[in-house]
Amino acid sequence: MFLCAFPCVSHSRLPLFLRKYISPCKRRREDAQPGSAPRAWTRMPSCARSEPGAPTAGSPPPAAAGPAGRGGPGAAGPGALGGPAGGGAGGGGRKAAGPGAFRLTEKFVLLLVFSAFITLCFGAIFFLPDSSKLLSGVFFHSAALQPPPPPPGFQPRAPPQPGAGPAMPEEAGGAGSLERIRADHERALREAKETLQKLPEEIRRDIRQDKEKLLQDARGRKEAAAAGLPQRPFRQPVGAVGREPADPAVRQRRDKIKEMMKYAWDNYKRYAWGLNELKPISKQGHSSNLFGNIQGATIVDALDTLFIMEMKEEFKEAKEWVEKNLDFNVNAEISVFEVNIRFVGGLLSAYYLSGEEIFRKKAVELGEKLLPAFNTPTGIPWALLNIKSGIGRNWPWASGGSSILAEFGTLHLEFVHLSHLSGNPVFAEKVMNIRKVLSRLDKPEGLYPNYLNPSSGQWGQHHVSIGGLGDSFYEYLLKAWLMSDKTDEEGKKMYYDAVQAIETHLIRKSSGGLTYIAEWKGGLLEHKMGHLTCFAGGMFALGADGAPSDKTGHHIELGAEIARTCHESYDRTSMKLGPEAFRFDGGVEAIATRQNEKYYILRPEVIETYMYMWRLTHDPKYRQWAWEAVEALEKHCRVDGGYSGIRDVYSNHESHDDVQQSFFLSETLKYLYLLFSDDDLLPFEHWVFNTEAHPFPILRKEDGSKEEKEK
Numbered sequence: 001m002f003l004c005a006f007p008c009v010s011h012s013r014l015p016l017f018l019r020k021y022i023s024p025c026k027r028r029r030e031d032a033q034p035g036s037a038p039r040a041w042t043r044m045p046s047c048a049r050s051e052p053g054a055p056t057a058g059s060p061p062p063a064a065a066g067p068a069g070r071g072g073p074g075a076a077g078p079g080a081l082g083g084p085a086g087g088g089a090g091g092g093g094r095k096a097a098g099p100g101a102f103r104l105t106e107k108f109v110l111l112l113v114f115s116a117f118i119t120l121c122f123g124a125i126f127f128l129p130d131s132s133k134l135l136s137g138v139f140f141h142s143a144a145l146q147p148p149p150p151p152p153g154f155q156p157r158a159p160p161q162p163g164a165g166p167a168m169p170e171e172a173g174g175a176g177s178l179e180r181i182r183a184d185h186e187r188a189l190r191e192a193k194e195t196l197q198k199l200p201e202e203i204r205r206d207i208r209q210d211k212e213k214l215l216q217d218a219r220g221r222k223e224a225a226a227a228g229l230p231q232r233p234f235r236q237p238v239g240a241v242g243r244e245p246a247d248p249a250v251r252q253r254r255d256k257i258k259e260m261m262k263y264a265w266d267n268y269k270r271y272a273w274g275l276n277e278l279k280p281i282s283k284q285g286h287s288s289n290l291f292g293n294i295q296g297a298t299i300v301d302a303l304d305t306l307f308i309m310e311m312k313e314e315f316k317e318a319k320e321w322v323e324k325n326l327d328f329n330v331n332a333e334i335s336v337f338e339v340n341i342r343f344v345g346g347l348l349s350a351y352y353l354s355g356e357e358i359f360r361k362k363a364v365e366l367g368e369k370l371l372p373a374f375n376t377p378t379g380i381p382w383a384l385l386n387i388k389s390g391i392g393r394n395w396p397w398a399s400g401g402s403s404i405l406a407e408f409g410t411l412h413l414e415f416v417h418l419s420h421l422s423g424n425p426v427f428a429e430k431v432m433n434i435r436k437v438l439s440r441l442d443k444p445e446g447l448y449p450n451y452l453n454p455s456s457g458q459w460g461q462h463h464v465s466i467g468g469l470g471d472s473f474y475e476y477l478l479k480a481w482l483m484s485d486k487t488d489e490e491g492k493k494m495y496y497d498a499v500q501a502i503e504t505h506l507i508r509k510s511s512g513g514l515t516y517i518a519e520w521k522g523g524l525l526e527h528k529m530g531h532l533t534c535f536a537g538g539m540f541a542l543g544a545d546g547a548p549s550d551k552t553g554h555h556i557e558l559g560a561e562i563a564r565t566c567h568e569s570y571d572r573t574s575m576k577l578g579p580e581a582f583r584f585d586g587g588v589e590a591i592a593t594r595q596n597e598k599y600y601i602l603r604p605e606v607i608e609t610y611m612y613m614w615r616l617t618h619d620p621k622y623r624q625w626a627w628e629a630v631e632a633l634e635k636h637c638r639v640d641g642g643y644s645g646i647r648d649v650y651s652n653h654e655s656h657d658d659v660q661q662s663f664f665l666s667e668t669l670k671y672l673y674l675l676f677s678d679d680d681l682l683p684f685e686h687w688v689f690n691t692e693a694h695p696f697p698i699l700r701k702e703d704g705s706k707e708e709k710e711k
């Protein structure tokens with residue numbers, strides 16, 4: 001360590017009696033041909049030992065070093081300072097008194113000078129700015145400081161652009177820039193000030209949490225490496241948890257929604273833990289064939305809601321369940337769409353919010369299991385897939401073996417993030433190919449039919465819907481553009497063109513002045529709107545900002561009108577909860593006329609639209625309408641064992657369907673909670689929600705490869 005300090009001092013400026021002590025090194029430097037050896041080679045032998053490629057203790061010394069170079073008998077103990085004066089070979093005579101030997105006082109002076117010099121060096125290291133970097137350069141000059149080698153197929157990320165938006169959430173800009181150092185120092189100062197204001201027990205708790213986080217990070221890194229995933233530094237995401245709302249009335253409502261979440265969760269835990277969903281009346285598990293025998297849908301779907309509501313204990317137990325029990329190595333035929341939006345989506349969000357590697361690992365593992373679904377002549381995926389055999393098929397009822405628009409069109413956000421997190425472009429390639437197939441096809445009147453044959457690449461029946469079978473395809477066009485930091489121009493164009501066609505051919509106004517979105521069947525309109533279609537109000541408002549030809553205000557207005565119509569569909573029932581579908585014909589408006597359309601299964605779409613409208617307009621009526629829904633849910637859906645759907649919302653007494661849907665926890669309650677939170681909880685500038693309300697971070701322009709975001 002001492003010797004390492006010397007190369008930075010010119011030999012000629014050293015006191016004479018010191019020069020001879022370092023002369024072996026000096027001579028070595030002079031012996032070297034200029035430019036013939038790396039700079040490191042000119043260092044003192046003991047320094048060179050830490051250079052890459054330099055022999056370590058026990059390895060044979062290079063021939064050029066000669067027997068006296070190192071490792072000789074004199075290399076240990078006091079003789080380690082160098083060879084004998086004059087640099088004779090070997091260590092013999094190192095202790096013999098001779099003309100060159102010092103007296104005790106000289107030795108003392110020598111020691112003092114050494115000490116002063118070392119103190120100076122250390123002082124410089126510790127007090128120079130960013131001393132940690134100097135220290136690491138001097139003492140830890142090792143491979144640990146080198147970036148890890150890229151995994152196969154991993155696209156290197158572009159350096160951040162100056163002036164680009166804030167890095168999000170884990171990819172900050174280039175290390176070492178002055179800006180970054182200044183920001184780091186300012187942050188450190190701020191944190192120090194905050195720490196000074198804390199109580200001792202708060203400081204102790206913070207330290208404990210930091211320690212846990214460090215341990216957990218280390219564990220996670222190991223797991224990720226074992227799964228072949230690239231290393232990723234995790235940074236606290238923006239707006240993952242919010243402040244308490246300032247207004248006590250709002251705070252109280254938000255607390256109520258958290259209590260509802262707790263009630264739904266506790267009952268699931270009590271009666272159906274580890275199974276997909278809860279039957280709250282019969283108080284047992286509910287299995288839906290959408291997930292085959294993959295288990296734990298409610299747990300995975302609820303993870304991010306638990307996180308943003310700061311239900312830490314529950315989040316922890318959910319995470320532990322995922323770690324120990326979530327198993328995809330099962331012989332199961334699953335719905336690719338449902339598993340993607342709930343399981344892949346839930347795991348991705350949980351990872352982005354918490355940084356727990358287990359979620360990234362599981363998401364990528366599941367994503368890989370879904371890949372065989374794309375093995376069709378066109379690459380348009382099957383609806384159903386056996387994740388063990390990799391054999392896929394379509395729903396038998398879907399127009400001549402077609403795949404469904406809302407199913408294959410709702411993979412994009414998740415698959416782009418899977419590529420981003422795994423470094424494997426295959427996921428993004430699969431969904432970009434879907435885009436390619438769609439953009440080549442003729443669209444009747446600019447509309448996208450709900451059915452597409454994955455073998456022929458041709459449309460099936462010309463049925464168009466912004467509700468069931470079509471809905472989230474449109475949603476994902478817009479959100480793909482937003483999630484790409486507005487670089488996915490193709491997604492943007494497809495979205496706004498589609499909205500134009502929808503307005504022209506599907507959107508109508510009732511005689512009572514209610515705007516609705518009808519369904520289109522080969523050119524004929526069915527004047528019916530599904531509960532599912534109600535999400536479109538939020539979508540129009542969210543997309544208003546980018547609308548072409550000064551149509552921003554118009555798109556907001558369209559969102560507001562759809563929100564009003566959907567609110568009417570709730571308000572015109574006896575339970576103040578909306579039916580599955582409502583009609584605008586036969587003398588009725590926004591009312592279900594068929595018995596099999598009168599049910600409510602805890603769906604989120606109307607509340608989702610209120611949430612977007614609230615965030616984008618701050619019109620208090622949206623909070624009011626949302627609160628009406630909360631009251632109705634409490635009155636009619638809350639039962640002894642959780643929350644249940646209702647068979648007929650027009651009836652005066654409840655007939656429960658006995659299912660607590662997993663999307664009630666992931667979507668309905670999350671959107672309600674956001675409605676009564678400040679806008680800086682999961683702000684739209686940083687997050688995009690998948691169709692199951694799982695938040696994904698926007699991929700900043702400087703993040704990720706082009707392939708993941710474009711085409």
Ligand code: DMJ
Binds near residue numbers: 605
């Ligand atoms: C959710 O699973 C998703 O929102 C999906 O897109 C369709 N609808 C259900 C909830 O109604």
